[in-house]
Amino acid sequence: MLAKGWKKKGCCSLTRERNCLQGQCCHGAPLSEQIRTGRVRVCKVTGDRKVCARMASMGLYPGVEADVICPERGSRCLLKVNGGTISLDPEVSQNILVTCL
Amino acid sequence: MQLRMALAGNPNAGKTTLFNQLTGARQHVGNYPGITVEYKEGFLRHAGTAITLVDLPGTYSMTAYSAEELVARDYLVNERPQVVINIVDASNLERNLYLTCQLLELGVPLVIALNMVDVAKSRGIEIKADILATLLRVPVVPIIARSGFGTKELLEACIATAREESTWDPRDLSYGEDLDTTINELVALIGTAGLMSDLYPPRYTAIKYLENDDQILVKGRQSDPDTAKKLEGIVSLSTEHCQRTLDVYPEAIIADHRYGYIKSILRQGVVSHAFDTDRLYTSDKIDKVLTNRLVGPLVMLLILFTLYSFTFTWSEAPVAWLEALFARLSDLIDGLLPDGLFKSMLISGVIDGVGGVLGFVPLIMFMFFGIAVLEDSGYLARVAFMMDRVFRIFGLHGSSVMPFIVSGGIAGGCAVPGVMATRTLRSPKERMATLLTVPFMNCGAKLPVLALLIGAFFSDNKARYMFLFTMLAWVVALLAAKLLRSTVLRGAPTPFVMELPPYRFPTLRGLFIHTWERTYQYIKKAGTVILGISVLLWALMTFPGLSVEEQAVFQGQREQLLNASQPAAAPVTVEGERKAAEVDPEEDMDASLGLRLAVIDNAEQEAALRNSLAGRFGTALESVSRLAGFDWRTNIALVGGFAAKEVIVSTLGTAYSMGEVSLEEAEPLTRRLQKDPNWNRVVAVAALVFIMFYAPCFVTVVCIARESSWKWAFFSMTFNTFMAFAMAVGVYQVGMFFNLG
Structure with missing residues (x-):
């Protein structure tokens, strides 16, 4: 049985952002350049x-909201993110584009 | 009834805590992800049911991104446990349910253990377990693994699920129109060919193909190359489509839909928040300070130095008591037993050997206690995060930090679990570089040697020197890693992504268990392996002994001495005179006669030791080892150290107790070394450098071979030994040139 009920609630952030991504409208900056703590939204992971894939399994994927705890430009x-604290190295941080909320 | 159950869950969700709670085992639990790298079995009995419980390594997903994930998945599909307990951290529900989704897709008979409900409650998170159970269609039992709350209900739910004896029931999640179409196409193909159908449900295999799961791809190619080729072709088209339209890989879409599914479940009244969900908890606030790029490393160094100060200050008195105790025991046996091989074996082999190792138990215990505090509080994971910055420079990975610490990065670990902990590294080259350099750390077995030589030659500032030698171990290990990564293990670095556990107050029970389990291992090793090796080395240092002619030469010297001191006396015996000299020094006899006889005894015993099998070997090496300042006795200890590093102290104890001159009482090894003309500060540092960095002990070498190959194990032995010797020679020659001894 397909568990489709949840789709009606519009929870799939990729579906929500599909048009935006197609239009190349992710104006986020790399996470590595974040100089202040605070809430951000992940708009792209490259x-x-x-x-x-590993980051997605840890809850870090496009559309998710996160708190920057210790930024080091x-x-x-x-x-x-999602209740867990994830540490990222400079290369990974460089590949995550975020927008401030 | 006999049941087989497995514990699966995210790293640090409390699997091993629950495992220990249920089985009464004392598996190592730490507030650090990746402690369990292979599964462990335990046994329990509940309501007349015998249960075999398996603790699987922590995983975020069921896709083969790391060795732990492979171990966990392979166990589930190959062993097919009757029930899988998915332990879920209630304070971090959304992320933890991601794995649950995949377990449901695999179709395993599942029971969810909602752990740490108390932590969730303190954070204002209320979870309706019954609604969650209804929506997921699996039993959900709230528990607190630490205290044992809810574990009885959990076991009952598990037994009830097992009694249903239902077949595996894979759950289908939707991944959106595009991917669902591809999945259906793949499922049809997999179903027709029966590809891996004995292990995985067809839809699960299809999803793993889309997620680019290496292991499934390889298995598919091996079992049915034609079907595998067709499947890969379809997946390739789908991936291209996802990349072109959404600029993402299929696995990102799959993850997004899984999280969407989880959110939809949680929003149906499962979770309610009493506080603002955006707020940062105390743990995050502490992190802002302790992981700060400037303040963090300073605090880290301060904490480590405090640990050493604490260890050495508090263990000084008990170590001295034990040392005195073994010396008294030695004297007691000396007085009770007649001279002979048995007495020699008891004193030189057993007491000096094993006693030398056991004497350091208080120090080891204090060090383990300190490490347990750091680990259980969650601070060690922050150390890994901060050290990643340094490790990158030397071609290592942030995940290399834990194997280094486990191996003795804070002095007192063991290289064997350290080598095994390298499994968490994904890059083979970074893993190999870590695996080859972790034995450079100061493990618990090297600790007594460090303590002995530092205590003997740098007793003024023991904690400071211990700290310095620990730093030296790190520096050499990192430089060696850089050398390896720039030559035989050249390759690009891999990214570091790690979850940091929240800070937790360590429980006294947990601290004592951790301290005891590690100390017990140390004592057990001293009483078994070290005892055996000590007796063996004693035999090698005793036989074949001196020939009759050589013994006659020493006997002649004694008689000559006696005749010279008492020319007019009736026939004298050596023993009678020695006793007279010792018992009544006020008599007419020369007071130094006893001492001179002892000097001859010493020379005889030294000649016997030199003539022994071990002595001959040590002497043969002396021409080379002299370059580093090591005499033949030290050589025996160093060769013995290959069996186990603790043996170095015990062998030095044996080698330096044979031929002891002192007439009063047995002296501790520290004092014997201080008095020995072959030892001084420079030799001590050269010896320490060599011992810290030469070939790993035999067990570690076997472990390296098992984790890589015998070629690398052999490389580790030769590379380490040559490098250590070159360093020891450098230290000795420079030190002696500047007359620092």
């Missing part, structure tokens, strides 16, 4: 395919 970053 880079190595397996790393993107150009360096690593601590991000609180």
